[in-house]
Amino acid sequence: xxxxxxxxxxxxxxxxxxxxxxxxxxxxxxxxxxxxxxxxxxxxxxxxxxxxxxxxxxxxxxxxxxxxxxxxxxxxxxxxxxxxxxxxxxxxxxxxxxxxxxxxxxxxxxxxxxxxxxxxxxxxxxxxxxxxxxxxxxxxxxxxxxxxxxxxxxxxxxxxxxxxxxxxxxxxxxxxxxxxxxxxxxxxxxxxxxxxxxxxxxxxxxxxxxxxxxxxxxxxxxxxxxxxxxxxxxxxxxxxxxxxxxxxxxxxxxxxxxxxxxxxxxxxxxxxxxxxxxxxxxxxxxxxxxxxxxxxxxxxxxxxxxxxxxxxxxxxxxxxxxxxxxxxxxxxxxxxxxxxxxxxxxxxxxxxxxxxxxxxxxxxxxxxxxxxxxxxxxxxxxxxxxxxxxxxxxxxxxxxxxxxxxxxxxxxxxxxxxxxxxxxxxxxxxxxxxxxxxxxxxxxxxxxxxxxxxxxxxxxxxxxxxxxxxxxxxxxxxxxxxxxxxxxxxxxxxxxxxxxxxxxxxxxxxxxxxxxxxxxxxxxxxxxxxxxxxxxxxxxxxxxxxxxxxxxxxxxxxxxxxxxxxxxxxxxxxxxxxxxxxxxxxxxxxxxxxxxxxxxxxxxxxxxxxxxxxxxxxxxxxxxxxxxx
Numbered sequence: 307x308x309x310x311x312x313x314x315x316x317x318x319x320x321x322x323x324x325x326x327x328x329x330x331x332x333x334x335x336x337x338x339x340x341x342x343x344x345x346x347x348x349x350x351x352x353x354x355x356x357x358x359x360x361x362x363x364x365x366x367x368x369x370x371x372x373x374x375x376x377x378x379x380x381x382x383x384x385x386x387x388x389x390x391x392x393x394x395x396x397x398x399x400x401x402x403x404x405x406x407x408x409x410x411x412x413x414x415x416x417x418x419x420x421x422x423x424x425x426x427x428x429x430x431x432x433x434x435x436x437x438x439x440x441x442x443x444x445x446x447x448x449x450x451x452x453x454x455x456x457x458x459x460x461x462x463x464x465x466x467x468x469x470x471x472x473x474x475x476x477x478x479x480x481x482x483x484x485x486x487x488x489x490x491x492x493x494x495x496x497x498x499x500x501x502x503x504x505x506x507x508x509x510x511x512x513x514x515x516x517x518x519x520x521x522x523x524x525x526x527x528x529x530x531x532x533x534x535x536x537x538x539x540x541x542x543x544x545x546x547x548x549x550x551x552x553x554x555x556x557x558x559x560x561x562x563x564x565x566x567x568x569x570x571x572x573x574x575x576x577x578x579x580x581x582x583x584x585x586x587x588x589x590x591x592x593x594x595x596x597x598x599x600x601x602x603x604x605x606x607x608x609x610x611x612x613x614x615x616x617x618x619x620x621x622x623x624x625x626x627x628x629x630x631x632x633x634x635x636x637x638x639x640x641x642x643x644x645x646x647x648x649x650x651x652x653x654x655x656x657x658x659x660x661x662x663x664x665x666x667x668x669x670x671x672x673x674x675x676x677x678x679x680x681x682x683x684x685x686x687x688x689x690x691x692x693x694x695x696x697x698x699x700x701x702x703x704x705x706x707x708x709x710x711x712x713x714x715x716x717x718x719x720x721x722x723x724x725x726x727x728x729x730x731x732x733x734x735x736x737x738x739x740x741x742x743x744x745x746x747x748x749x750x751x752x753x754x755x756x757x758x759x760x761x762x763x764x765x766x767x768x769x770x771x772x773x774x775x776x777x778x779x780x781x782x783x784x785x786x787x788x789x790x791x792x793x794x795x796x797x798x799x800x801x802x803x804x805x806x807x808x809x810x811x812x813x814x815x816x817x818x819x820x821x822x823x824x825x826x827x828x829x830x831x832x833x834x835x836x837x838x839x840x841x842x843x844x845x846x847x848x849x850x851x852x853x854x855x856x857x858x859x860x861x862x863x864x865x866x867x868x869x870x871x872x873x874x875x876x877x878x879x880x881x882x883x884x885x886x887x888x889x890x891x892x893x894x895x896x897x898x899x900x901x902x903x904x905x906x907x908x909x910x911x912x913x914x915x916x917x918x919x920x921x922x923x924x925x926x927x928x929x930x931x932x933x934x935x
Contacts, residue, residue, distance in 0.1 A: 319686045326697040339515040339540035341418040348378035351586040359407040361479045362593035363602035370480045379507030384415035387502035393420040396742035398443035404594030408476040422522040424570035430845035431463045442738035450475040465493040474498040517541040526673045535735035536673045545728045546676040547580035549696040556641045559586045561616040566592035576677035577619045611635035617642040623783045629657035653923035668692045676729040680770045691769040699727035720763045726755040780809035787849045795843035801829035810877035811925040821851040875903035878927045905929040
């Protein structure tokens with residue numbers, strides 16, 4: 307078997323887009339499903355290493371490796387076992403576990419036998435229960451108690467509430483269970499590797515999934531209290547992974563990628579699992595803490611040299627930390643460093659590229675468009691852009707016409723960004739009925755186009771420029787936080803009359819949540835008390851607001867609707883004022899410009915400008931400067 311050359315067009319710069327799209331997508335002969343990607347890799351490169359998983363960053367020289375043939379056999383065994391216990395094509399298999407070697411094969415097996423539903427264990431127990439109840443999941447693949455007690459505690463809660471009746475445990479990377487699985491009243495419990503070991507790894511006993519079958523459901527930040535569940539078809543995931551792989555023309559079969567984002571994140575699945583698999587590339591997976599492991603940063607450049615890593619993908623906060631880590635190894639193998647999920651502050655780019663000599667390549671995407679929709683080119687920079695749209699995806703700026711449709715805007719005009727094409731998701735999961743999952747666009751899908759909720763403009767070459775967010779999501783270190791859960795928590799306080807949560811710029815996390823409230827007449831409560839209250843009541847730790855500010859009134863539009871842009875601008879002003887505390891001659895004013903927060907910074911001593919500019923460049927907030935001696 308040889309690699310299909312029709313898969314890989316010339317795609318080295320923005321001028322190639324037209325020629326790439328000159329061949330209809332259906333003529334590219336893409337694999338039918340995520341399992342077909344794995345089958346193809348196992349046939350083409352059976353003895354090549356597919357994945358190497360580190361037990362943790364401190365033991366980075368002791369990874370556990372599997373070839374493509376071994377990974378495929380493990381996936382088939384697990385999928386055959388899942389079928390034997392009743393998992394069918396439309397069955398949901400939830401996964402609640404930090405990254406480990408077993409989670410990779412379990413995720414692919416869940417997509418082969420049924421539908422995978424990866425879940426962030428950082429969500430509250432109530433949110434997890436509601437998500438799984440909505441999906442109809444009865445089977446849970448979970449970290450064992452000795453691996454991750456928090457995931458196990460969630461599993462026990464799900465069983466006791468009657469949501470889950472089968473729990474399959476995963477052990478830490480490189481280990482095997484030495485004790486019987488713990489018992490749970492109301493559920494059967496066992497170690498997945500042990501229970502699947504007797505099943506056939508040579509062939510899958512069932513009917514392989516088709517392109518239009520749902521492969522996975524991924525929770526999003528959403529705009530309501532509980533995250534939404536976005537459904538991806540196999541075609542969604544295959545096409546998006548192919549687009550990512552096709553764009554990485556500086557990489558070849560011998561290139562090695564690095565992965566450290568959690569597998570409940572679509573980027574981890576699409577960019578660092580499926581895309582490299584299409585090329586037959588090895589992926590080095592970090593330990594269970596991923597980019598949150600402090601040992602990873604201490605050893606990162608040694609890991610790059612040891613494994614000759616050529617590509618990685620991370621959020622801006624990761625690159626901000628790496629820029630401060632001495633480059634104590636040969637990193638000449640690194641060709642692609644992709645950054646996305648939140649705005650990239652200019653100082654982070656400058657510091658990282660200056661320290662490492664590695665160019666940061668920006669990307670843009672969202673879960674509802676599977677993962678990636680635009681990418682920059684290392685050798686063709688477009689300052690201010692997050693990249694050119696991927697082939698076969700169309701990104702346009704538009705304005706609502708008041709009749710439930712959109713009017714496309716000319717090149718260069720700012721509007722709501724819409725995406726259409728083969729990666730647009732099938733809809734949100736609203737529940738189940740006798741026919742399987744019930745899917746609903748919930749207003750995000752209009753005539754097959756996805757309303758991203760982002761504001762921006764597109765140039766004549768298809769490069770996308772973001773100017774703000776029409777939706778309220780707070781993006782902390784690449785993690786979406788729904789402000790409604792913070793507002794709901796504050797509104798349970800007897801003194802709070804109204805509440806609004808927004809993102810404040812942060813050097814380390816990109817954004818952190820902050821809140822503004824008004825009080826009922828006659829109440830007097832401190833900001834510190836309200837922040838403590840919210841931290842106790844909010845549904846996830848990352849959503850606890852860093853500060854709560856009491857106002858006389860919250861801003862509203864001319865027709866009385868809540869208006870958060872001035873609050874986001876004020877939050878940015880407060881952060882910058884604090885950061886410029888050493889420059890008392892600097893004053894900061896906040897305003898809204900082109901639908902986005904912006905600042906005007908005035909200084910009276912021009913000699914201070916370099917220091918002030920250095921501070922401002924650490925934040926992804928537009929600003930103007932006025933200097934008056």
